[in-house]
Amino acid sequence: MSKRGKTPSLIGGGAGASKFVVARRVRRCRRCDVSMRRGSHCVEVKIPGKMGSKTYCLSCFRDVLERSREDLNVLARQVNDLVAGASVVS
Numbered sequence: 001m002s003k004r005g006k007t008p009s010l011i012g013g014g015a016g017a018s019k020f021v022v023a024r025r026v027r028r029c030r031r032c033d034v035s036m037r038r039g040s041h042c043v044e045v046k047i048p049g050k051m052g053s054k055t056y057c058l059s060c061f062r063d064v065l066e067r068s069r070e071d072l073n074v075l076a077r078q079v080n081d082l083v084a085g086a087s088v089v090s
């Protein structure tokens with residue numbers, strides 16, 4: 001069976017795409033509310049279905065990544081179970 005185009009990523013392009021940026025003005029972390037000075041590194045994460053993005057400090061972004069990894073692990077386990085023909089129990 002042929003597959004169409006590039007393999008899509010759950011965090012590619014639209015929802016969840018993340019970008020490291022250097023703050024050009026003071027910004028606040030969406031999660032811990034720390035204020036990040038001009039010139040400091042932060043991460044912009046696209047909001048699904050919207051034009052905007054959320055800004056996180058590096059420390060919070062680490063947590064976001066870790067949480068995402070857990071979610072991906074759960075999905076990977078479930079798909080593996082399905083492929084193996086077992087019923088999904090998460």
Ligand SMILES: [Zn+2]
Nearest residue numbers: 029032057060
């Ligand atoms: Zn933060």
